[in-house]
Amino acid sequence: MISDKEIQYIANLAELYLSEDEKKRMSAELSQILEHVEKIKELDIRDVKPTSHAVETENVFRDDEPIKPLDREEIISNAPLIEADSFKVPPII
Amino acid sequence: MRFYELTALQLLDLYKKREAKPSEVIESIFERIYEDDRGLKCYLTLTPERALADAKILDLKLKNSDEFGVLFGIPTAVKDLISTRGIRTTCASKILENYVPVFDATVVKKLVESDFLMVGKTNMDEFAMGSSNENSAYGPVKNPWDITRVPGGSSGGSAAAVAAGHATVALGSDTGGSIRQPASFCGIVGLKPTYGFVSRYGLVAFASSLDQIGPMTRTVEDCALLLSVISGHDLLDSTSIKRESVDYLGSLRRDVKGIKVGVPKELSGEGIDGQVLAVFRAALARMEKIGVKVEETSLPNIKYALPAYYLIAPAEASSNLARYDGVKYGFRDDGASGIREMYRRTRAKGFGREVKRRIMLGTYALSAGYYDAYYGQAQKVRTLIIKDFSDAFSRYDLLVSPTSPSTAFKLGEKVDDPLNMYLSDICTIPVNLAGLPAISLPCGQSDGLPVGFQIIGPHFSEERILNAAYALERELGLNWTVK
Numbered sequence: 001m002i003s004d005k006e007i008q009y010i011a012n013l014a015e016l017y018l019s020e021d022e023k024k025r026m027s028a029e030l031s032q033i034l035e036h037v038e039k040i041k042e043l044d045i046r047d048v049k050p051t052s053h054a055v056e057t058e059n060v061f062r063d064d065e066p067i068k069p070l071d072r073e074e075i076i077s078n079a080p081l082i083e084a085d086s087f088k089v090p091p092i093i
Numbered sequence: 094m095r096f097y098e099l100t101a102l103q104l105l106d107l108y109k110k111r112e113a114k115p116s117e118v119i120e121s122i123f124e125r126i127y128e129d130d131r132g133l134k135c136y137l138t139l140t141p142e143r144a145l146a147d148a149k150i151l152d153l154k155l156k157n158s159d160e161f162g163v164l165f166g167i168p169t170a171v172k173d174l175i176s177t178r179g180i181r182t183t184c185a186s187k188i189l190e191n192y193v194p195v196f197d198a199t200v201v202k203k204l205v206e207s208d209f210l211m212v213g214k215t216n217m218d219e220f221a222m223g224s225s226n227e228n229s230a231y232g233p234v235k236n237p238w239d240i241t242r243v244p245g246g247s248s249g250g251s252a253a254a255v256a257a258g259h260a261t262v263a264l265g266s267d268t269g270g271s272i273r274q275p276a277s278f279c280g281i282v283g284l285k286p287t288y289g290f291v292s293r294y295g296l297v298a299f300a301s302s303l304d305q306i307g308p309m310t311r312t313v314e315d316c317a318l319l320l321s322v323i324s325g326h327d328l329l330d331s332t333s334i335k336r337e338s339v340d341y342l343g344s345l346r347r348d349v350k351g352i353k354v355g356v357p358k359e360l361s362g363e364g365i366d367g368q369v370l371a372v373f374r375a376a377l378a379r380m381e382k383i384g385v386k387v388e389e390t391s392l393p394n395i396k397y398a399l400p401a402y403y404l405i406a407p408a409e410a411s412s413n414l415a416r417y418d419g420v421k422y423g424f425r426d427d428g429a430s431g432i433r434e435m436y437r438r439t440r441a442k443g444f445g446r447e448v449k450r451r452i453m454l455g456t457y458a459l460s461a462g463y464y465d466a467y468y469g470q471a472q473k474v475r476t477l478i479i480k481d482f483s484d485a486f487s488r489y490d491l492l493v494s495p496t497s498p499s500t501a502f503k504l505g506e507k508v509d510d511p512l513n514m515y516l517s518d519i520c521t522i523p524v525n526l527a528g529l530p531a532i533s534l535p536c537g538q539s540d541g542l543p544v545g546f547q548i549i550g551p552h553f554s555e556e557r558i559l560n561a562a563y564a565l566e567r568e569l570g571l572n573w574t575v576k
Contacts, residue, residue, distance in 0.1 A: 007453075014411060014456040015418070016449060017437035026453055032512055033454060037400035040474050041466065050472030053302050053332065054479055054528025055288045055552060060331045074195040078422035087420050092432045 001031045096121035097258035098575050101167045101315040104261065108155060108166055115151040115166030119144045119210050122168040126212075126259045133235050135254035137173050138181050139213035144168070147210055154208075162208030163322050169204060170260035172251050173214035174221055175306065176295035177201055180211075184297050185229040186219045188417050188424045188443030198295020199330065200264060200306050200323045207322050212260045215250030219445045220414065221271055221299045223247050224517045227508050228447040235504070236279060237576035238542055242501040245275030251309045252279040258575035262319050263309040268300050269402055270497075270521025272307045273533035277496035277545025280535045280573055282316045282562070283309045287552045288528030289334035292327035300409035301332070303402075303525040311575075313534060313563040317341035320555060336553065344556050349564040350384030352557075355489035359395045360520045365498045368539040373495045376536035376546050379568045380493075385561070390489065392481040397474045398523040403515060404458045404471035405526070410448075411455030417443060450511060479527045486551045491561055494520050496533040496545030520547060530555050532562050535571055543573075 007027050011018045018026060072085070081088040096104065096118040107113035123141050151166050171177060174184040176194035178201075183189045197205065204211075218228035226234040226249030234249040236242040237257035244253040248265030252275035255263050265272040267285035276283025284307045291306045298304065308319035318341070325338035356377065361370065381387050419425030419439035426442050429435035444452070458467040485492055498519055507514040524531045529549055536546035546565065550558045 002457075006457075010453055010457050010460065013460060014452050015415075015433070015436040015440060016444075016452060017441035018449075022449070026450065029450060029511055030454055030457065033403060033515075034457075036512055037403050037467070037471075040397050040400045040404075040470050043397065043470075043474065043477075045470070045473045045477065048473040048476050050469060051475040051479060052472060053288070054475070054526065055332075055334060057289065057332055057334065062328050070195050078192055078195070080419060080423070080425035089420055090429050090432050090435045 002027050002034070097125040099261070100312050101164065101261050101310070101318055102312070104167060105161070105165060108161065111155065114155060115148040115210060116145065118166055119148045119168055122212055122258070122260065129257065129259070131235065131237070131240050133237055133240070133253050133257055133259070134216055134232055135234055135250045135257065135259050136170070136213040137183055137185060137216050137231055137250070140180060140211050144210050144212060151208060162206065163318065164204060164207040164209040167209050168212045168261045169209045170212050170215045170251055170254045170263035171201065172217055172248055172263070172265050174217065174266060174297040175201060175264060176297070177211070177214065180214065182214065182297070184220050185217045185231055186443065186445065186448070187230045190424060192422050194295070196295065199292035199327045201295065203322055215248070215254055215263060217250055218247035219448050220297070220410070221247040221266055221268055222410070222447050222451055224270070224274060224514050225502070225507065226250065227504065228445055230445050233504060236501045238280060238501065241503055242542070243278065243504055245278035245501060247271040248309060249275045252276055252281055252283065255279070255281050255309050255311055256576050262315055264306055264323070265309045266296060266304060266306050267525065268303045268406060269525050270518040272309060273521050273531060273545065273547060274497050274518060276309055276533045277543065278501040280543030280576070281309060281311050282313055282532065282534045283307065284316050284320060284532045284555070285524065285530060286320065286324060286555060287334070287530045289332050290324050290336065290530070290553065290555070292330040292333050294327055294329035298413040300406040301413060302409060303406060313559060313566045314342060314345060316532070317345055317559050339556060341556060341559050345560060345563040347560050349561055351386065352490045352561065353386045353388070353488070354380065355388055355390035355485055355492045357392045357395065357485070357492055357494060358389050359392055360494035364519060365495055366500070369495050369499060369544050372537040372539050372544040373546060376565065376569065377493070380565055383564055383568050388489070390485055390492070392485060392523070394474070394477040394481050395523050398478050398526055399515065399519055401471040401474035401478070402522045402526060403454070404467050405475065407451040407455030408458045408468050409455070411452045411459065414448070414452055447511070475526050478523055482527045482529060490550070490557060492549040494547045496520060496547040500539050500542035500544060524549055528552065530558055532558050534562050534566055535573065536565070536569060537571070
């Protein structure tokens with residue numbers, strides 16, 4: 001069972017606010033899922049190489065030719081808050 | 094004539110004979126959508142004005158020239174996690190409720206170049222996380238075969254739209270079965286191509302090493318047609334494979350006599366509904382009848398696929414979804430006094446339950462002290478799964494199984510039991526881990542609900558898979574009409 005403290009720690013890492021109810025439910029659900037996925041620990045595969053992509057590609061290069069960038073104004077028009085062509089956020093420190 | 098009932102190939106034939114106009118066809122589709130009072134909720138956004146304007150241009154083209162794009166005037170639905178310039182793309186999430194992409198995904202660009210008509214953006218599980226469509230922030234899609242049942246997920250809107258005649262063809266995406274399982278539940282054809290064969294540029298990322306866009310259609314022929322349009326190398330996707338697309342339609346009719354098919358016993362026994370299994374076995378017998386050699390085989394490590402998937406996919410998702418921070422686009426909670434608080438409140442309000450669950454699970458699997466035991470171990474399991482498949486493909490041309498262990502289940506049935514919901518993807522998930530192509534096509538019914546037949550092949554064997562699927566489709570002769 002994952003403790004409340006651990007849930008809070010993970011939620012902080014994930015930048016996620018969870019209500020007390022959510023934390024309780026999350027702890028039960030994650031514990032159940034983790035119990036199922038624990039099954040992979042029974043395999044002795046110390047010497048097996050890990051796979052990140054099933055179809056490997058190497059050295060993906062293209063010619064260094066500039067292409068037309070996306071329109072700046074259009075891009076920032078999706079932001080919730082803009083000032084002087086910049087993203088405006090609450091105080092950082 | 095009811096155009097919405099026709100396949101893409103039938104429509105193309107009518108256009109060539111000048112017996113239909115794109116504007117009439119698209120009107121027929123929208124009439125069908127507006128008059129259907131079952132509340133299927135296939136779409137999150139409909140684009141009738143754009144579709145009709147585009148159709149009028151195609152009408153003129155039809156009058157004045159003989160040059161047709163491959164998808165000329167074909168009403169197409171696009172899953173709402175594929176970026177469409179100027180058209181809202183929500184991923185069925187509150188956090189992207191008002192997000193309007195400033196560029197087209199590569200697949201959309203290719204559809205535009207082939208003269209398609211866009212019907213709209215389809216409903217789905219939020220960020221493609223789910224197997225029932227019940228995780229949409231805008232309410233679930235219903236299965237057109239029985240509106241008390243789920244359409245499957247996550248591409249449930251695309252599947253239901255095609256099955257119900259709310260689109261002729263559709264695009265979906267498949268990370269662990271999200272094209273094949275809803276195709277199976279809604280009685281249509283769905284193909285997950287080889288990883289990297291269809292560009293992911295403009296596909297909103299869920300689990301980047303597993304995600305793949307693919308066609309959802311009513312027939313294998315339409316599936317081949319759509320695949321030939323969307324596949325091929327793309328400079329804008331660095332995981333795109335340098336391989337050009339093929340005219341898949343041209344090779345469909347090849348004889349399948351003598352090809353060898355393996356049936357993994359782990360995917361066709363325990364855990365699969367008895368009636369589903371009976372329908373699957375009956376279809377297998379029909380394959381044998383047309384000269385396919387069928388043998389039982391084994392994928393010994395397949396029982397570790399689901400656990401590995403539920404570590405790898407959430408880990409990648411937790412990283413991919415870090416971008417939703419209320420700064421550059423999407424929803425922001427305004428009440429916060431500092432930036433960390435803003436992030437946390439924005440994400441708490443913007444994401445739904447399942448998305449939060451997977452972000453938490455993925456963050457846990459990647460966190461210090463657990464990384465090697467979970468994520469690292471899962472990546473090694475992935476290597477074993479790939480080896481199981483390559484061993485099997487040294488003996489067999491293709492592998493087959495039921496697409497899903499059950500037919501469409503009831504709305505609400507599994508919504509409070511995440512693990513049970515995850516288990517409904519047991520036959521499809523191993524394919525994504527190995528990056529393989531696989532199709533689901535209808536093979537019969539169980540209690541009046543469609544059963545899907547999955548055909549899996551080695552990397553880049555789409556031609557062979559489509560060829561076998563077409564032969565089986567013809568032999569079965571189901572010819573289901575729109576629901």
